[in-house]
Amino acid sequence: MASYYDINDIIIEEEIVSATFQKAASGVGIDPSSETDYVEAGSKVEIPFWLAHELQLRQAVSINVPPCFNQKTRLEIQADSACVDLRSRCPFFYEFGCKIAPLVNDRTIGFLLLSAFKSRYKEVLTKAHTAAFAAASKFWAILTNEEIYLYQAAQSSMASFKKWRMGGPRFQKASVLGRKRKSTE
């Protein structure tokens, strides 16, 4: 369970899912297609995950599998996982997958996440050490947030290793004060 104050966790839970209402609800304006503020039982509504999750626990809605885990994505990941643009599908592909998997009746999501991550991980690390700075931004555009974090971790560990080997000034201007100058690398 992520921390209550976790910024990323809050953003993940804003992800929109489509849910089918099992029970009617009145006095709420969440269904843009209905003209009144009444949601009929059986209607399909797009709601954020935080709401769908709690309502599912009370058996008021059932969540449908989000489009980012559909058959098309799966086929693409099987074909060449490293080139699939996961970012445009969902910037928190893995974390969101972990949250949604126990709620929808689909046992294959876990396996999909694991196999996608394993095969992409290798590519991310290799690119982090070899890609030129100019090419990196193009590559970034298809990574999920988790993968970008890994990418940066790989690069910064290499940079601090170099810095340790070469030596350099210990004190630097605090990084909050504008861009840090390129340190001696």
Added chain:
Amino acid sequence: MYGRRATQLVKEFASAEKGQLTAFNSDQFEQVIAECSQHHLELQSLIRKMQEEGLDVQTTRNADHYGALIHHLSLVRNKRCLMAYMYNRAEIIRSLLWKIGPVLPLEIEEKLCHLEEEYFKKHSTALKSYMSKLELDLTVDMVPPKDPYIQVRVLDDIGEGIVLSDDKTANFARHSMHFLKRTDAEQFISRGLMEELTG
């Protein structure tokens, strides 16, 4: 959609670079609070309606119940977003004290709201009084220096007559070089007014 504004607020915070602050968005903050009051009113009116129909609010599971539930959940969600916004900002503000020292540069100070400025001042006084009780300066560099003196170059006009710890005054004109005690130089370097010379 419910809770959208609050998430925008959180996203705005997340879009800043790690450890950096965005300006306090008081407009958006007020709007979310207004949204919360709106949810509260609608929640109350739904509960009242159920009571007027003579239903037991605790056990009835009708459309009004689920409507009220949705409003309740939206309230809780908005609260979480607001709390996370304040909490994470406060964390950065505390870290500023350790990184830059008790005087904030203007470009950072104008990003804080009034309460946060107050918080920063109080936190800084608390730390100061703790350090004076311990008789130890906790904000200095954690790695023991090889040499207590370092060579520095002044990058900006700091001014004349700054009293150093050995009771001497120094004139830090721009581009001048000095051989200073490490502890004296540290605060100027972290504020970006001097740089350390090596080699």
